[in-house]
Amino acid sequence: MNVGERFSTFVDPGVDLHPAITRLTGIRDEDLRGAPPPAIALGQLAAFIGPAAVVGHNVGFDLAFLQAAGLPAPDRLDTVELASMLMPSAPTYALQSLAAAAGITPDAAHRALADAITCAGVLADLAARARVLPIAVLEEALAYAPLLGPAFVAFFAEAASGAVRGAWDDVALARPTEAMAPSPPSAAIAVDVAFAHDGPLSRGLEGFEERTEQRELARAIELTMRDGGPLVAEAGTGVGKSLAYLVPALARAGEGERVIVSTHTLPLQDQLMRKDLPAVQGALGTRVPVTVLKGRTNYLCPRRWQQFRGLAQTREEARLALKTLIWRLSTTTGDRSELNLLGAESDLWPRISADDETCDARRCARVAGGCYLQRAREDAARSGIVVTNHALLLQDARMRGALLPAAEHLVVDEAHRLEEVATDAFGITFDDRVVRRALDRVAHAPAVTAGLRDERVEEAERIRQEVASAQARASEVFAALAAVLEPGALEDRRRVTGGLRASDERWLPVELAGERFVEAVAGVGTAAERLLLRTTDEDERTDLESAASELSYLRSAVTRAIHTPRQSDIVWLERRQEGDMVLRVAPSHLGEAIRRGLVEPRRSTVFTSATLAVAGSFAFATDRFGIADLADARAFGSPFDYATQAILVVPNDGALPGSPEFADEAAATISDIGHALEGRTLVLFTAHGSMRDVASRLGPLEETGITVLTQGIDGSRRALLERFAKGRTVLLGTQSFWEGIDLPGEMLECVVIARLPFAVPDDPLVQGRSERYEDPFREFHLPQAALRLRQGFGRLIRTKTDRGAVVLLDRRVLLRDYGGELLASLPDARVRRVPMTEVATTVAQFVGRG
Numbered sequence: 001m002n003v004g005e006r007f008s009t010f011v012d013p014g015v016d017l018h019p020a021i022t023r024l025t026g027i028r029d030e031d032l033r034g035a036p037p038p039a040i041a042l043g044q045l046a047a048f049i050g051p052a053a054v055v056g057h058n059v060g061f062d063l064a065f066l067q068a069a070g071l072p073a074p075d076r077l078d079t080v081e082l083a084s085m086l087m088p089s090a091p092t093y094a095l096q097s098l099a100a101a102a103g104i105t106p107d108a109a110h111r112a113l114a115d116a117i118t119c120a121g122v123l124a125d126l127a128a129r130a131r132v133l134p135i136a137v138l139e140e141a142l143a144y145a146p147l148l149g150p151a152f153v154a155f156f157a158e159a160a161s162g163a164v165r166g167a168w169d170d171v172a173l174a175r176p177t178e179a180m181a182p183s184p185p186s187a188a189i190a191v192d193v194a195f196a197h198d199g200p201l202s203r204g205l206e207g208f209e210e211r212t213e214q215r216e217l218a219r220a221i222e223l224t225m226r227d228g229g230p231l232v233a234e235a236g237t238g239v240g241k242s243l244a245y246l247v248p249a250l251a252r253a254g255e256g257e258r259v260i261v262s263t264h265t266l267p268l269q270d271q272l273m274r275k276d277l278p279a280v281q282g283a284l285g286t287r288v289p290v291t292v293l294k295g296r297t298n299y300l301c302p303r304r305w306q307q308f309r310g311l312a313q314t315r316e317e318a319r320l321a322l323k324t325l326i327w328r329l330s331t332t333t334g335d336r337s338e339l340n341l342l343g344a345e346s347d348l349w350p351r352i353s354a355d356d357e358t359c360d361a362r363r364c365a366r367v368a369g370g371c372y373l374q375r376a377r378e379d380a381a382r383s384g385i386v387v388t389n390h391a392l393l394l395q396d397a398r399m400r401g402a403l404l405p406a407a408e409h410l411v412v413d414e415a416h417r418l419e420e421v422a423t424d425a426f427g428i429t430f431d432d433r434v435v436r437r438a439l440d441r442v443a444h445a446p447a448v449t450a451g452l453r454d455e456r457v458e459e460a461e462r463i464r465q466e467v468a469s470a471q472a473r474a475s476e477v478f479a480a481l482a483a484v485l486e487p488g489a490l491e492d493r494r495r496v497t498g499g500l501r502a503s504d505e506r507w508l509p510v511e512l513a514g515e516r517f518v519e520a521v522a523g524v525g526t527a528a529e530r531l532l533l534r535t536t537d538e539d540e541r542t543d544l545e546s547a548a549s550e551l552s553y554l555r556s557a558v559t560r561a562i563h564t565p566r567q568s569d570i571v572w573l574e575r576r577q578e579g580d581m582v583l584r585v586a587p588s589h590l591g592e593a594i595r596r597g598l599v600e601p602r603r604s605t606v607f608t609s610a611t612l613a614v615a616g617s618f619a620f621a622t623d624r625f626g627i628a629d630l631a632d633a634r635a636f637g638s639p640f641d642y643a644t645q646a647i648l649v650v651p652n653d654g655a656l657p658g659s660p661e662f663a664d665e666a667a668a669t670i671s672d673i674g675h676a677l678e679g680r681t682l683v684l685f686t687a688h689g690s691m692r693d694v695a696s697r698l699g700p701l702e703e704t705g706i707t708v709l710t711q712g713i714d715g716s717r718r719a720l721l722e723r724f725a726k727g728r729t730v731l732l733g734t735q736s737f738w739e740g741i742d743l744p745g746e747m748l749e750c751v752v753i754a755r756l757p758f759a760v761p762d763d764p765l766v767q768g769r770s771e772r773y774e775d776p777f778r779e780f781h782l783p784q785a786a787l788r789l790r791q792g793f794g795r796l797i798r799t800k801t802d803r804g805a806v807v808l809l810d811r812r813v814l815l816r817d818y819g820g821e822l823l824a825s826l827p828d829a830r831v832r833r834v835p836m837t838e839v840a841t842t843v844a845q846f847v848g849r850g
């Protein structure tokens with residue numbers, strides 16, 4: 001690539017630079033001495049640009065500043081937008097990453113001219129990618145380009161002129177290389193054989209270690225699958241529970257049966273599909289067909305996508321249409337997770353995803369390239385093991401098995417998260433997003449869009465008006481709901497009790513607004529029916545009918561939440577941090593639904609997790625799964641020797657959480673630990689407020705060269721963990737950091753738990769659920785806190801050679817009578833009670849840094 005004329009200048013802003021700017025950019029006041037003032041520099045830049053288009057990376061951001069300062073609006077070409085269309089599956093569109101993908105080594109990062117030259121190189125690479133696209137794709141790109149701007153038209157016209165016409169006359173869509181064929185059952189491998197000393201796993205599985213607990217767990221699962229019934233199995237950290245259930249699951253699949261494995265998190269699902277299952281099948285010599293099945297909205301619907309493409313009217317619609325057009329050349333799954341959707345594209349995705357249960361494989365049989373969802377379902381129906389997630393599993397339960405193939409066996413991994421997901425699956429969420437989504441589906445239904453252009457214009461226009469009116473009525477509902485909450489705190493929750501409904505005068509306006517909304521939605525439905533009478537196109541009819549049925553669900557949801565709640569419902573309002581309102585309904589107990597939907601339809605069901613028992617009892621877990629009377633529940637220990645690998649340090653003096661001195665004392669102790677261990681410390685909080693309070697007092701620690709990272713302030717969870725793993729860091733986090741973090745070895749040597757993790761008692765859901773118990777504290781709050789505490793503790797020891805300390809700064813665990821039960825729930829580490837001033841040295845000595 002040849003770089004032509006260059007222009008670069010500093011600008012003297014006329015004021016001293018803020019130290020933060022100097023830290024960020026390395027530019028100092030002396031660098032700016034003699035530089036032109038803004039007005040002069042802007043004139044020079046405008047002259048340099050002339051009539052040309054400005055190319056830049058996220059260029060709208062920079063141009064907004066320049067235009068505010070008086071630069072005339074130039075035509076622009078954004079390399080982020082271009083890359084997002086031409087490289088739809090790139091994990092990131094950061095300039096440095098795109099440069100690396102193009103084989104460009106930038107001169108120096110974060111200097112404007114170097115970045116501009118890198119950007120030019122990226123543009124050249126994108127142009128080269130565009131030129132090898134099929135001509136049919138480029139011609140369609142040219143049709144969208146006017147919505148993106150003249151520079152995009154020029155870009156795609158140039159690419160099309162260079163494309164080899166005729167070479168790709170039939171645009172080929174990617175297809176799976178090998179259709180999944182039903183394979184004959186392979187020989188079932190018994191657990192004792194598979195796990196035997198010098199058996200197939202030990203010979204064929206890299207890194208395999210014999211673990212008694214793992215083999216016992218695998219045996220218990222094998223027996224449960226043979227004899228039937230539910231098993232609740234707690235597998236301590238390090239047991240390797242995936243392997244323990246995959247071996248018997250593969251054996252059952254080898255016998256021609258089917259096993260569904262459900263996980264809560266995507267990383268575990270990925271690990272099972274990409275790593276564990278291929279490795280175990282390789283070691284055992286089995287060839288069981290395995291499929292991952294996600295919720296239908298994860299898949300591109302080719303039929304709806306075709307309609308969407310023809311109707312693109314905005315910049316984002318054009319971008320998404322072209323991006324998915326290019327993606328379809330390479331994807332074999334149509335799975336959204338392969339796409340990197342930017343900004344508003346995520347909001348548009350529901351218009352092109354498989355979206356409802358009215359889709360009919362026969363009707364769509366001839367859709368170009370086939371239907372991804374149907375293909376995934378057909379693969380699942382031919383598979384011996386189907387990996388899915390709790391959300392789809394529970395949705396399937398709610399829809400009585402309409403989404404997943406029938407299976408003899410079910411393994412629920414990460415079972416401690418099941419109730420939380422069931423709360424969403426069996427509950428209701430009514431917020432502006434849900435309303436907008438349902439109404440938009442009607443307004444954008446192809447019958448309406450097409451109707452606006454033909455003789456059905458009157459009915460189509462009527463729908464648009466009714467939709468606008470329903471949207472306005474929804475706003476009234478949300479305004480009335482907001483009035484029910486006390487003014488003040490931005491984030492707020494309030495339970496809607498019978499008392500509130502009967503005696504709070506602010507509730508009546510909610511009911512009236514709710515009635516008007518329900519009427520308005522019914523008006524949309526009536527208008528939709530009129531349009532349907534005049535619509536003959538089968539596809540248009542189906543889409544409008546399905547959009548209308550979503551509205552009908554919305555009506556019944558509002559009626560249930562506002563007007564006629566069920567006896568067993570917990571209803572509450574929330575004001576989110578962003579200020580918008582949400583009305584939620586959750587059943588007070590989900591055990592019955594879980595039993596009926598998950599356990600009863602299958603011969604065996606295994607619930608497993610690292611944290612299910614409380615002080616040796618499974619009563620809490622089995623009640624939640626609805627199987628207190630049925631389940632065989634057992635703990636399978638941990639191969640780690642907690643008594644020698646870990647200590648639990650609790651201060652025996654100092655402030656209690658909630659007291660004014662607590663934050664100061666906690667920060668001082670965390671500083672001392674972070675200093676002594678040179679970082680390597682994870683601090684877990686139960687609330688953002690107290691986390692920020694402590695974080696604000698850790699400046700002195702940072703001055704010693706230890707980085708302090710705080711969740712919600714210093715980046716995403718993933719970015720924080722990556723930075724933490726590099727060392728010399730103390731990381732502060734709340735809820736999501738209590739589990740799913742795996743930092744083995746010296747990366748993490750101390751976990752500080754600031755406060756016992758009792759749920760907030762006046763949280764509406766907690767309040768409603770605890771009412772089921774005679775002694776809510778002992779039967780509900782305490783077990784919940786014990787499980788959470790164990791999850792936090794579980795972050796510390798990840799391998800047999802790890803060594804570390806958990807520091808529990810909340811000494812109520814020593815003072816209160818419930819403390820014994822909490823301590824009895826924790827792994828068997830020695831407990832050290834020491835003065836607060838000795839906590840850090842105790843930890844440092846134990847890990848060998850004292």
Ligand code: SF4
Nearest residue numbers: 301303354359364371
């Ligand atoms: S069956 Fe038809 S409507 Fe359903 S997802 Fe597939 S293509 Fe779309």
